[in-house]
Amino acid sequence: MLLLALPSAFPSLPSHPPYPPSPSSSPASWGERQRRYYRASARADRTTSLSRHKARGTLRASAAAELRHLLAVDPYDAAAFTPEHADFKRAHNTLFATLAASCGGAVFYLDGPDGGTTASLLSSPSPFARSRLYTANRHAATAAALRAAPHRLAAGHVAAAAAEEALADERWRGVPFGALYLDACGGDTAPLVAMVDAVFSEERRRVNPPRVAIGFTLTKGEKSGRSLADREVDVLRALRLASRSQGYSMSHVADDPSAYGVDPSVPKREGSTSTTWLLCERTPLPPTLPPAALATLLARRLVVVDAFLPPPLVRSLAADLRAERARGAAASPHPQHGAVEWYELLPPPAWEAGAAAESAARRQLYDLVAALRQSLEAAAALRPGLPLSARLCELRYAFYPPGGRYVRHRDARVCAEGGARRCFSFVLYLNEAWSERDGGQLRAFDADGGFVDVPPRGGTLVLFHSEEVWHEVLATSSSRMCIVGWFSHFVPPGEDAAEEGEEGEVSELGAAIRAHFRAKGQEVRLGGE
Numbered sequence: 001m002l003l004l005a006l007p008s009a010f011p012s013l014p015s016h017p018p019y020p021p022s023p024s025s026s027p028a029s030w031g032e033r034q035r036r037y038y039r040a041s042a043r044a045d046r047t048t049s050l051s052r053h054k055a056r057g058t059l060r061a062s063a064a065a066e067l068r069h070l071l072a073v074d075p076y077d078a079a080a081f082t083p084e085h086a087d088f089k090r091a092h093n094t095l096f097a098t099l100a101a102s103c104g105g106a107v108f109y110l111d112g113p114d115g116g117t118t119a120s121l122l123s124s125p126s127p128f129a130r131s132r133l134y135t136a137n138r139h140a141a142t143a144a145a146l147r148a149a150p151h152r153l154a155a156g157h158v159a160a161a162a163a164e165e166a167l168a169d170e171r172w173r174g175v176p177f178g179a180l181y182l183d184a185c186g187g188d189t190a191p192l193v194a195m196v197d198a199v200f201s202e203e204r205r206r207v208n209p210p211r212v213a214i215g216f217t218l219t220k221g222e223k224s225g226r227s228l229a230d231r232e233v234d235v236l237r238a239l240r241l242a243s244r245s246q247g248y249s250m251s252h253v254a255d256d257p258s259a260y261g262v263d264p265s266v267p268k269r270e271g272s273t274s275t276t277w278l279l280c281e282r283t284p285l286p287p288t289l290p291p292a293a294l295a296t297l298l299a300r301r302l303v304v305v306d307a308f309l310p311p312p313l314v315r316s317l318a319a320d321l322r323a324e325r326a327r328g329a330a331a332s333p334h335p336q337h338g339a340v341e342w343y344e345l346l347p348p349p350a351w352e353a354g355a356a357a358e359s360a361a362r363r364q365l366y367d368l369v370a371a372l373r374q375s376l377e378a379a380a381a382l383r384p385g386l387p388l389s390a391r392l393c394e395l396r397y398a399f400y401p402p403g404g405r406y407v408r409h410r411d412a413r414v415c416a417e418g419g420a421r422r423c424f425s426f427v428l429y430l431n432e433a434w435s436e437r438d439g440g441q442l443r444a445f446d447a448d449g450g451f452v453d454v455p456p457r458g459g460t461l462v463l464f465h466s467e468e469v470w471h472e473v474l475a476t477s478s479s480r481m482c483i484v485g486w487f488s489h490f491v492p493p494g495e496d497a498a499e500e501g502e503e504g505e506v507s508e509l510g511a512a513i514r515a516h517f518r519a520k521g522q523e524v525r526l527g528g529e
């Protein structure tokens, strides 16, 4: 007896199979195998739905018996696959093993009682140790089969539970999964989204490795009646959002299969099944300012570091600035300074305090700015007792519309009554496709009236002494984006910022630089002298 209620919107079978039945498909005909497959995926969705009710305490007594029945038998039956589907499954298992090998860490996947994926991982060209394999199955008999010969997965690595529960369980929270294959065996997206949220949960943030490959499978039939393509987009959005919150950028493996060493002919879809592979990569941050750059900064008062920001971070910050513009009000400097829109990031505007969590891109930016401040502070050349205040750090997006410029100026801002005193200015450019024709170079002058023009190329950092370097932004012929920031230190009230001494009026930074070079037996000439 089968206590099974098929969803009413379940699609009718195609009257003509998309390709001819293969002779090898006996004893069951091709059509019969297709029908079984549809039934199995409908059963999986039904099991998911009833399990959800059970978890919420809303499962009716009559349905409880049905759920028990559904859980007793795993509908996944590899022996009943059409030959085409068996080929499809094999090809994706190979692809999974290849991707997983390139990611490192542990591997999580869903498997049937036949252990097809397990066998593929154990026998791949670079076989996986069983200690790296983790799986979950809500059918206790399947979990038991995967623990038994020939698969012999470690008992503690096979959860007799739904994958989303197993992934959220604290016992596996410390496991660094570098590759995951997620499959709820049906068309319902909710279990996949729950799995994705569990993988990128706050508890797992520090555990997740820098490179994570994720595959997921959805089937055609589903109660909601939404198309397979649209449901796939739901999962992709959830995946992008969740992974981005942990600093990952996501790419489709199918967009560039050879870059990942996988067979480009593996189809994404077979019959009613679609499998998608993504690679989530965490942008590596440049640890600090290279020592050579620091030496140049101290000697020349300005340094340019190309490719300081990694391209994915440039891209996500540029997108964040565009979103900020779309949202509204920009602050602007005095119009006579030139045309530039500013969007304050730090210190956060009062109305934003306690607002929703920052985007991953901004968090990375703040980490990077903090690392930059620390490497400046760590420089022995800076006078002791000159801490750069984290609290006083200013940071803003700057957007120059076509025709925009910023007239010659210095960034120094000294408050006689005490307060923030800008020491270092920095600019990070976000123009991904800058060319000479676009103009908008930063022209920085040296003490002799000579100058250097810095192209505002995406990823470039310019760092200079705020009080000493005069600079301007040449007219730009296309829109120009950057982040401008200042590191300051606190000047107590009544304390004059500049010190006058026998050597004339030299800023305290100037004095620090001079002291640094004097200690090495060298003499430097400072701006204004």
Ligand SMILES: O=C(O)CCC(=O)C(=O)O
Binding pocket: 398, 406, 411, 427, 442, 456, 471, 473, 482, 484
């Ligand atoms: O946009 C730039 O390159 C520099 C901006 C600047 O000088 C400033 O905002 O003070």
Ligand SMILES: [Fe+2]
Binding pocket: 409, 410, 411, 425, 471
């Ligand atoms: Fe400036």
